[in-house]
Amino acid sequence: MTTPASAPRIAAPAQVFAKGHGAGNDFLVLPDPHGRLALTAEDVVRLCDRHAGIGADGVLRAVRCATEPEAAGQASQAEWFMDYRNADGSPGQMCGNGIRVLARYLVETGACRPGTTAIATRAGIRRVHVTPSPAGPVTVHMGHPRLPGPVHLSVSAGSRTWPAVHVDVGNPHAVVLVDCLTDPGDLIAPPVVTPAKAFPDGITVEFVVRPGPDTLALRVHERGVGETRACGTGACAAVAALNPAVGTYTVSMQGGRLRVAVLPDGAMELTGPACIVATGTVEPSLWPGPA
Incomplete structure (x- = not known):
């Protein structure tokens, strides 16, 4: 049946x-200040698809703590909650690059002022410093890394197996020292981490070389995503696994460089570029429905 020419066309709301x-x-940053989006794993997978969607390593839903049940307990310490989802739709506790991008977005849209602001995450409150310049670096205080074990941890990739160090920086990482960054192969398949039962929700793996005392280079296979061009928590985990002295370390990855500062109390700060490259609207068939 055809629609009469005189009938008004009802446009879908722009998202x-x-x-x-x-x-x-x-x-992808999805502004949802009032907590009205019911974001499913399927929604995230659709949006992050690099061929049929927009494409991304993950989704950052920006929602006020006061309107998000998962973050309501943090509302007295932070206005905004980072609801981070990996590209496969699984929730993430913490994302060092993601929280810096989210902070940049909040400043550029006027939701936060330049300077230092607190943002809630599933790993707790993180304080992020954003410079006024869109090209300036963004720094996040990452807290204290933990090395909780298991003591005997190994990672296999390609035809090789290495011992690894478990580091928790709000999310779990297995850090492997290798001779060359090509040693793990193509990393299309996830590395095999043993014992697997220690990480039922998966774990991010860093393959690290150390060209100098204060420089590292690494490749990252991120849980729920695959190999990524950079990983902020991974950079911190790699530094933490090396029993670092107080100071600043430069971490090189495929997508660029990050700086990890080890503070006198053992906490870490992560600094690097974070920029918004595009804004737009999503075709309604890709967008999550109302909560």
């Missing part, structure tokens, strides 16, 4: 998104 990245680690 806004932003695209940003930190050292090549890219994200």
